Amino acid sequence: MDIPRHWRLKKQRYALVGEVCGHCEAKVFPPRDICPECGEEAKTLYQFSGKGEVYSYTTVYEAPAGFEESAPYTIAMVKLAEGPLVTAQLTDLETREVKVGMPVEMVTRKLRNATDERGMLVYGYKFRPVVG
Amino acid sequence: MHEVIIAGIGQTEVGEHWDISLRELAFYALEAARNDAGGLRPQALYVGNMLSAALSHQSHLATLLADFAGLQGIEAITVEAAGASGGAALRQGYLAVASGAVDVALVLGVEKMSEQTVFNVEAAAATGLDVDYEAEHGLTLTAQAALLMQRYLHEFSPTAGAFAGFPVTAHANGAGNKYAMFQKAIKPETYLRAGFVSEPLNMFDVAPNADGAAALVLTRPDLLPADFGHVPVRIIGSAVATDTLALHDRPDPLVFHAARLSIERACAQAGIKPEDVNLFELYDAFSVYAALTLEAAGLAGRGEGWKWAENGALSLQGKLPISTMGGLKARGNPGGATGVYQALEATQQLRGQAGPNQIPEASLALVQCLGGPASTAVSHVLTNRPAA
Structure with missing residues (x-):
């Protein structure tokens, strides 16, 4: 299932x-090579701190195909x-x-389960409440 | 550029057509539109469709549908722009006829949603988002609309049930449209009692996916049959605009910038302002989209689009009728067919064929469909006024 596509995104994910x-x-995140602010080329890699705050959020109860085992899950736009917004x-919301x-x-977590016989799991970023 | 007339219209009922195939559904609408136009011979077919490859495992759709309709030999192309596919197909048909390259064009919107479970339809529709950075994280179109509505509530604090007026208006109008999926009015209390789909979005904030096909015949005025029996409806404005595909890439996600651009361009071409129109067929796939669209059109200030939904201002008798034949919410949302249904319904109004939903003396209509949260926006202005 889409192995090269997921492999190419490993730095971002x-x-x-x-x-x-x-x-x-x-x-700039996700990377897009043309700066959305000034329109010039932006190709220098930059690692984000991973810190942010919830911009908006909702809960998905009836998950699309591939996400059934995660449902219900909370999805957000994080500033x-x-x-940038992502x-x-x-995750790790507890109560x-x-x-x-x-x-x-x-944090890094499993995004979705394998949907074919190759059994590939897709990992990537999620966000948890800041601890402490 | 030549004048472009909508010479024929045809549609199927919107709903779950278990017994009708994709090609048959399309054929019914094409036949109805051709009969309505009175013998014009089409040279080209532009098909708006969003998901036939994913849901019916059928691509190369326009050729199949031209073939099945007995039109082998003509030009035929499928146009895909997610939920805006129907409007984008109309744009292509308009350009073909306006340029003079094509004398008579068929524009068809068709979608067959009932082939798959709702989970597969949601997953397929999510391929119209940014797959790498939105859909792969579990985002769906519906969840994305919930994110928009949650942020809207946070920033603008509208009253409880602020969005009720959009589905209430749509359902009231659906009751007068025999092609609509839902033909029963609802009360505001029904909205307030409805269960959540994804908080704060409840089931009445979400238009139902459905099967349907709608078709238009476009031509130039000089080619209309001598016995043409309808009021000629002209397309006097046509525009497409795009925004970032991903919602998170926008400086302010609560601004439907492409919706604004496409309305400005279409209205500038038509020489009108949005407030001049007698009806606005807007894209109410989610009620928050309707509010943001009214703001994008300049008809409401930022954070104030929901106020239009109060006091019946959007009803058939109101200041600005919207969704006059039920909109996406009550007529149903047949994906890539939706934009063609909208233009067809505006044509019914301008011909005086809208039955119990007729807006008296309607002469100017604005029609807009969106792909995703206005990632693509297609706007058209229609009129029954004679050319100057």
């Missing part, structure tokens, strides 16, 4: 590696400390109530 614009210093699941503005940090 496992380490939140995006880019920094050499012209205006904007931090990274360096500026879409990711929230905690999610709120807009809640501080969160990146």
Whole structure:
């Protein structure tokens, strides 16, 4: 299942590696090579801190195919400390109530189960409430 | 550029057509539109479809449908722009006829959702998001709309049930459309009691996926048959605009920038303002989309689009009728066919063929469909006023 596609994304998925614009210093995630702020080339790799806060969130009860075992799950847009928004699941919530503005940090977790006989599992970033 | 007339319209009922195949569904709408147009011979077919490859395992769709309709030999192409596919197909048909390259064009929207479970349909529809950075994290179109609505509630604090007016209006109008999936009005209390799909989105904030096909025949005024029996409806504005595909890539996700751009361009071409129209067929796949669209059109300030849904302002008798034949919420949302249904329904209004839902003396209509959260936006302006 899509092995090269997932393999190519390992830096982004496992380490939140995006880019920094050499012209205006904007931090870019996901990487897109053209800076969304100034329109110049942005190809210098930049690793994000993984810190951020919840911008918006919701719960998925009836999961799409491939995510059945995760349901119900909470998915959010997270505003990274360096500026960009990312879409990711929230995890390790236990009984905690999610709120807009809640501080969160990146962790690596299983994103979805294998959907074919090759049995590949896809790992990537999720965000959990900041501990302590 | 030539004047472009909508010379024929045809549609199937929207719903779950277990007994009708993709090709048959398309054929019924094409035949109805061709009969309505009175003998015009099409030279090209533009098909709006979103998911036939995923849900019916059929690509190369336009050729199949031209073939099945007995139109072998003509030009035929499928146009895909997620939920905006139908509007994008209309845009291609419009350009072909306006340019003079094609005399008579068929525009068809068709979608067959009932072949698969809702889970497979959600997963297939999510391929219209940014797959690497949204869908692979478990985001669906519905969950994305919930994220938008949650943030909207956080920033603007509208009243409880602020969005009720959108589905209430749509269902009231669906009751007068025999092609609609839901033909029963609902009360505001019903909205407030409804279960959540993804908080804060409840089941009445979400338009139902459905099967359906709608078709239009486009041509130039000089080619209309001598016995043409309808009020000629002209397309006087047509525009497509795009935004970032992923919602998280926008500087302000609560601004539907492409929706604004496409309305501005279509209205500028038509020489009108959005507030001039007698009806607005907007894209109410989710009620929060409707609110954000009214803001994008400049008809409401930022964070105030929901106020239109109060006090019946959007009803058939209101200041700005929307979703006049039920919209996506009550007529149903047949994916890539939706944009063609919207243009067809606006044509019914401008011809005076809208039955119990007729808006008296309607002469100017704005029609818009969206792919995702206005990642693509297609707008058209239609009128029954004679050319100057």
